[in-house]
Every structure is written in structure tokens, then in C-alpha cells.
Amino acid sequence: QVQLVESGGGLVQAGGSLRLSCVASGRSVNDYFMGWFRQAPGKEREFVAAVTLSGKTTTYSDPVRGRFTISRDTAKNTVYLQMNSLNPEDTAVYYCTAKSTGLPSNINPGNFWGQGTQVTVSS
Secondary structure, eight states: OOEEEEEOOEEEETTOOEEEEEEEESSOGGGSEEEEEEEOTTSOOEEEEEEOTTSSOEEEOTTTTTTEEEEEETTTTEEEEEEOSOOGGGOEEEEEEEESSSOOOSSSOOSEEOOOEEEEEEO
């Protein structure tokens, strides 16, 4: 099994940027399709972004497309989520997930999860 630990969250003003990191241990990130989800207070968890095993193909939800970028660094066994042009609607706990087969999605979210990192965007 893989263990995932997220970091990089915090408080940022609207229009600012943050980069989230998800460090894997126990297994290589190359063994999994990787993704990011988020959950805002009072709302269901929702898909944000995902990347294939090779790292060559990425997918994004409509609210973040063009602002967020997912990437993976195999040397560091880490997956990143670069978040630009943040707005208050991006406030949520962000979770990293690893999926054995197929890209994570709202229907098939993932097999393994981190503990989450809080992102708060002030207006």
C-alpha cells in the first residue's frame, strides 16, 4: 500500500497562488494514477485534477481548468497541485488520492487517501 501526506495549504488572498505537495511512501507514485479532490464546508467532496501513470495526460474539473496544474515528480515520489488565480470558492480541504486502475473521478475517486491540507482564500 501507499501512504500519502499532503502539505502546502494555508491562507492566501484572492488572486494569489499556492502549491500543494503530496509525498508518497511505501510505493512509487509511478504505480498509481494520481489525483486531487477537495471538500468545502457543507459540501460533498469533488474531483479537482488527475494525472496518468506517465504524467503525460491530465484532466481537470471545469471550475479549476486553466488555473490549476497537476504534475508528478518521480524522483521525489511527489505529486503537486499548482493553484493560481485563487478565489474564495476554492476554499476547502484538499486531498491527494492514488488509484490503482484508471484516472480518479467523482464516480471512481481512488483507493488511497491522504489526511488533507486546508486551503483558505480570503476576499
